[in-house]
Structure formats: structure tokens, C-alpha cells
Amino acid sequence: MANSPQAKKRARQNERRMDINKARRSRIRTYLRRVEEAIASGDQTKAAAALKAAQPELMRGVTRGVLHKNTASRKMSRLSARVKALG
Known part of the structure; x- marks a missing residue:
């Protein structure tokens, strides 16, 4: 348990960051799921559009430190290869 004021503050900050990062990860997963569903449906145009929407979301996750x-x-490479294979 945090005892010093500094450690208590860090604990509060970590909790806040955890919630924000959890929301970001969830948002990224949603975009990836949409691409997966479009690929499963076999519609290349829909899959390509979903992939185009997911790419900036993935890169934003990198910028924010949620993903390496x-x-x-x-992930982008594998998804784009699968979308390309639909055609």
C-alpha cells in the first residue's frame, strides 16, 4: 500500500491511465473486429473500407503507448494481406 504522498498520487494517476488505456484498447479491438467480420462476409470493398478506418486507430494506439x-x-500487414486475397 502506498504510504508517501507521492506514492499515493502515483497510484491515483495509474488508476486514471489504466481506465483511459482500457478504453483505447477496446476501441482498437472494435475496429479490428469490424475488419474481421467484413473479411468473413467475403465482401472485399467493405473489408477494404473497414481496414482503411482501422489503420489510423492502430497507429493512434502506438502513438499513445497502448500498442508496440x-x-x-x-496486425495491419496480416489484415491487408487477407483483404487483398479476397479479390
Whole structure:
């Protein structure tokens, strides 16, 4: 348990950041799920549009420190390859 005022403040800050990061991660997952669903439906135009919407969201996650850069790049690469294969 935090005893010093500084440690108590850090605990409060960590709690706040955790909530914000959880919301960001959830938002990213939602966009990725939309791409997955579009791929499953077999509609390439819909999948391409969903992927185009998901890319900035993934990169925003990298900028905000929620995802590692290589993780986001890997996800984008694999999804774009799957969308391309639909055609």
C-alpha cells in the first residue's frame, strides 16, 4: 500500500491511465473486429473500407503507448494481406 504522498498520487494517476488505456484498447479491438467480420462476409470493398478506418486507430494506439509499433504493423500487414486475397 502506498504510504508517501507521492506514492499515493502515483497510484491515483495509474488508476486514471489504466481506465483511459482500457478504453483505447477496446476501441482498437472494435475496429479490428469490424475488419474481421467484413473479411468473413467475403465482401472485399467493405473489408477494404473497414481496414482503411482501422489503420489510423492502430497507429493512434502506438502513438499513445497502448500498442508496440511492430505489433500494430504486424496486425495491419496480416489484415491487408487477407483483404487483398479476397479479390
